[in-house]
Amino acid sequence: MNIIKMFLFVFILLIPLNLSGEMELTIARVQYDGGGDWYNDTSVIPNLCNEISSRTLIKTVPEQAIVSLKNNSILNYPLLYMTGHGNISFSEEEIVNLRNYLEKGGFLYIDDDYGLDKYIRRELAKVFPEKELQELPATFPLFDSYYIFPNGLPKIHEHDGKRPQAFGIFDDYGRLTVLYTYETNISDGWASQEVHKDPSHIREQAFKMGINIVYYVLTH
Secondary structure (H helix, E strand, C coil): CCCHHHHHHHHHHCCCCCCCCECCCCCCCEECCCCHHHHHHHCCHHHHHHHHHCCCCCEEEEEEEECCCCCHHHHHEEEEEEECCCEEEHHHHHHHHHHHHHHHCCEEEEEECCHHHHHHHHHHHCCCCCCCEECCCCCCCCHHHCCCCCCCCCCCCCCCCCCCCEEEEEECCCEEEEEEEEEHHHHHHHHHHHHHCCCCCCCCCCCHHHHHHHHHHHHH
């Protein structure tokens, strides 16, 4: 079994079956310490999952799971989501568990909701002191895994007016294990329309990018 098939096999094992025998994907939100609002915008995952189920062949559980890095329950989920505006602090136990999860085939998506950047970079350096976040070019397969984004990461929210950037951490086999999006806040575009009042074309770009992320994770 080659490496790609091995990881696909791992993901299939991690996606539970519903009562009719179909595989369903649950996206888990990470609860963390440090004071940051890990819980904000509760509609984002349900809305994204509904879009994934309606636009692709991937079946999803619309309710998000809430997980802690303090135990190995994270191994039940192929994709973890993390966001917030402020501080994040990982304990030694969480560092070990997260690294173990990622090395076993899991995936972590982090979306800076403005104010997260310096804290998440510090904590990721504790998880992988030997690795650095690498900026992903517009030609990276993530940007055409389902929908095509010829210019790379779309801009959803302005924040400081900088260009949107996507960063990744890769394992020793070249698999993307961590995706970090900065100065765009993709997941805000998944929130219900009344939350941020984004125009429909902006929300559409956010949903398309979200679907690309999930599709990429499940096929790589």
